[in-house]
Each structure stands twice: as C-alpha cells, then as structure tokens.
Amino acid sequence: MNFDASFKKGFASDNWSGVSPEVMQALQQINHGHHPAYGENDSLMEQAQNRFKEVFGQQSQTFFVYNGTGANVLAVQQLLRSWEAVVAPHSAHLNEDEGGAPEKFTGAKILTVESEDGKIRPEQIRPFLNSFGFQHHVQPRLITISQATEMGTLYTVEEIKALADFAHANNMLLHMDGARIANAAVAMKIDFKAMTADLGVDVLSFGGTKNGLMFGEAVVFMNKDLATGFEYNRKQGMQLASKMRFILVQFLSYLENDLWKRNAQNANQMAQLLGQKLNTIEGIRLSRAVEANGVFAIIPKQLIAELQKSYFFHVWNESKNEVRLMCSFDTHEDDVNGFAEVAKSLIGKVQ
Ligand SMILES: Cc1ncc(COP(=O)(O)O)c(C=O)c1O
Structure with missing residues (x-):
C-alpha cells in the first residue's frame, strides 16, 4: 500500500488535521478480540455515560453518533414536530452546510435571521413569535446557536443565558451546535457545563472530530426527559454505530487528562x-x-x-x-x- 500524503499542513479546516496520538492509542488498545456491538451491555458505554454525567450533570443523557450533521439533525428531529420550526442564524451549519438534511429528516422548517457575526439575538427571534397559535404558520419551537460560531465568534455567558431564558419564557428550547465547543470553553475559561446546562441550554451537539478525534460526536440532553425515544430516532437516522466501542474509547480518551x-x-x-x-x-x-x-x-x-x-x-x-x-x-x-x-x-x- 502506498498512501499519498501530498497535502502540506494548512489552514483549510480543523477537520483536515489527523487524530490525536492519545486517541489513536486508545483506538488501537480497544482493537483486539470481540466486543459487544451497538454499545449494548457494554461496560465501556457505562463508563462513557458516567463520564458525560460528570461533565454535564446527573440529569443529562448522552447518545453517541458518527458526525456533526447527524448530531444536529437528530437533535432537531427529537425536539420538533413537522409543523414546528427551528430559528437559526442564516450562517448556521445546520442551515447552510448540511445539504438539506435537517429539512429532509425532520420535515420542519428552518427560520433564518441575518447575522454579520454569526450570532443570533432574542430581539431577532421575537417577530417569529407572532406565528404562535396561527394555524397557517409554522410554530417556532427551537432556537439553535453555534458555539463557537461559523464566523469564529463566541457567545458570552450572558448572551447564552438570555437566549435560553427567552426560549423558555416562550415555550421554546435551545440547541447548541458545539462542533467547536472545546475551543469556546478554553477561550472563555469555563467548563462545558457552565456554558450549557447551567445557562439553560437544552440539548448540545458535542463535537470531537474538529479537536482530535477520528470521528464521533455526541448528542447531550441536559434533561433526560427530553431524550425519550431518542435511541429509535438515532437508529432511523442511521447514526447508530455498530462498532460503538471505537467511538466510546475516543471520547473517554478525549475527556481524560484534559x-x-x-x-x-x-x-x-x-x-x-x-x-x-x-x-x-x-x-x-x-x-x-x-x-x-x-x-x-x-x-x-x-x-x-x-x-x-x-x-x-x-x-x-x-x-x-x-x-x-x-x-x-x-x-x-x-x-x-x-x-x-x-x-x-x-x-x-x-x-
Ligand atoms: C459549526 C459546525 N457544526 C457541525 C459540523 C459538523 O459537520 P460534519 O457532519 O461534517 O461532522 C461542522 C463541520 O464543519 C461545523 O463547522
């Protein structure tokens, strides 16, 4: 075999990089013998679940998926009925870079707002609330934000809390696309929970691939009541990995020793x-x-x-x-x- 590694390191994207040596080592370590498939009756799954509960709180529930698009789409699908809508900045990955997968798999509409810095504010969402109870309009039910945003910007703690409070005051929920949440947490010097559960984020797409994993993302529901039936959604959404161990060890390694x-x-x-x-x-x-x-x-x-x-x-x-x-x-x-x-x-x- 001759692999052509002709690409010089550049700045195309944080998923052009390879895999952290620690993660690769974990993958190699688990690559022996047989192991339960799908994470069922798997002690590694228990470890990973416990680790995520330590990070996001005992009320949380985490599901592992293959990629970020899958995490986002399934999170939306779980929380919306087809006549409901998710409000997003126009630049959101969910809106611009997921090939219509959210629309295809959820049937729900994305209501977009323009944003120069990639961030969305409550006052931009307020006009959509006029649709509540009007049967001819989709019903706004979810707000999505990316942290860090596609424009490289960060929501402050106050901005996230304001959006969560606004959502909850209007019978809506808040989703965070955390494909780059690690970069955000480091920049803001706070931990993952302080940026999500503690501020009222309801569901998080927790990224790994852009920060050293080979593949694998997680959908974290901050309150497990919102996660009822998600395992079926994930299976129908073709995001249930049979060789789940290879996702689990990556996350265990990722969350170990910082x-x-x-x-x-x-x-x-x-x-x-x-x-x-x-x-x-x-x-x-x-x-x-x-x-x-x-x-x-x-x-x-x-x-x-x-x-x-x-x-x-x-x-x-x-x-x-x-x-x-x-x-x-x-x-x-x-x-x-x-x-x-x-x-x-x-x-x-x-x-
Ligand atoms: C903000 C954001 N969300 C989600 C994703 C996930 O994408 P993928 O489905 O390629 O893992 C990306 C990748 O570019 C991203 O930039």
Whole structure:
C-alpha cells in the first residue's frame, strides 16, 4: 500500500488535521478480540455515560453518533414536530452546510435571521413569535446557536443565558451546535457545563472530530426527559454505530487528562499568533476579531491563489476577498510563521 500524503499542513479546516496520538492509542488498545456491538451491555458505554454525567450533570443523557450533521439533525428531529420550526442564524451549519438534511429528516422548517457575526439575538427571534397559535404558520419551537460560531465568534455567558431564558419564557428550547465547543470553553475559561446546562441550554451537539478525534460526536440532553425515544430516532437516522466501542474509547480518551483542553488551547493560541502575524503585514487586514481557532482576513485577490499553493485554506466571502484560516490541535508555530513569511514575501509582488 502506498498512501499519498501530498497535502502540506494548512489552514483549510480543523477537520483536515489527523487524530490525536492519545486517541489513536486508545483506538488501537480497544482493537483486539470481540466486543459487544451497538454499545449494548457494554461496560465501556457505562463508563462513557458516567463520564458525560460528570461533565454535564446527573440529569443529562448522552447518545453517541458518527458526525456533526447527524448530531444536529437528530437533535432537531427529537425536539420538533413537522409543523414546528427551528430559528437559526442564516450562517448556521445546520442551515447552510448540511445539504438539506435537517429539512429532509425532520420535515420542519428552518427560520433564518441575518447575522454579520454569526450570532443570533432574542430581539431577532421575537417577530417569529407572532406565528404562535396561527394555524397557517409554522410554530417556532427551537432556537439553535453555534458555539463557537461559523464566523469564529463566541457567545458570552450572558448572551447564552438570555437566549435560553427567552426560549423558555416562550415555550421554546435551545440547541447548541458545539462542533467547536472545546475551543469556546478554553477561550472563555469555563467548563462545558457552565456554558450549557447551567445557562439553560437544552440539548448540545458535542463535537470531537474538529479537536482530535477520528470521528464521533455526541448528542447531550441536559434533561433526560427530553431524550425519550431518542435511541429509535438515532437508529432511523442511521447514526447508530455498530462498532460503538471505537467511538466510546475516543471520547473517554478525549475527556481524560484534559486532552480536549490541551488540543483546543493549542488551536486557539495558534489562531491568536496567526492573527497577530497577519496584522503586521501591510495589505492584509483581519476582518473579524480572533476569538477561538478561526482567523478571518481580507487578502488581495491575486495573493490568495498563490498562497493557497503553499498552505491551503478556503475563501469565505469571494466578493470581499475574505478568507478563513482554521487552526487545529496540531497546528505548529512553524506553520504559522511559514504562512506569514510566504504572505509577506508574495504581497509586494502582487500589489
Ligand atoms: C459549526 C459546525 N457544526 C457541525 C459540523 C459538523 O459537520 P460534519 O457532519 O461534517 O461532522 C461542522 C463541520 O464543519 C461545523 O463547522
């Protein structure tokens, strides 16, 4: 076998990186003999459940799934009937990047609001409440937020609480897409529970893949009463892993010895460094504050393609020449310095 590893490390996304060595070791350790399938009668499942209860509280209940889209879609499906709706910022992964899976599997409508910074505020949701009780309109039932957002921004504790309070005061629920919750927790210096259950978040898509797992995400209901029947939903949604042990050991390893924290800390620090370096290059301008592990910058158009040859990254907004540079658990200072040097050396030539 000859694997072609021709891609140089870049800033395309935090899922372009590989697997944390600790997680890989856990995968190898469990890769022997036979083991109960589907997590049934599996002591590893018990360990993982207990670990998640330690993290999110005894009232919580966690289900493991394959990927983030699956976690989001199933969370929505669990909480909505087809005439109900989820309110989301337009930029939400759920709305923009899940290929219509939420609509297909839930039958429910996504009501979107525009948001420059990727965040949604109660006053933007309020107009939808006029639909309550009007049989011709879908009924808003869920609000979804991403933490960190797709724009690299963070909701403050107060903002999350305000949204949760607003939701509950209006007979709605709050979902958090936590594909990057580790980056958010590290940046805000608080733990997972303090950012979710303690503030009134009802259900969380808890990410792992973007911070060092090979695959695997979890749907965490902060109150298990909301989770009734979810196992059937997950099976119908094709997200029940038969070789469940390989997801379980990854999460056990991830939550052990603060691996999640170390990984996210590195990604965030590298994003800060990258932001600082780019800020010193004339002709390049940061377009958003660096709050977690994403850096957004305006780069001259001619430079983008040249730079991408050395370090691949995605253009975020073509009309503004805005690019998105994501740092990962394995981004190294040398990668950041190298990128900044190439940018500096090329910029004079294209201006
Ligand atoms: C905010 C957010 N949510 C969820 C996901 C999950 O995606 P996937 O289904 O690829 O695991 C992603 C991945 O890009 C994401 O950025």
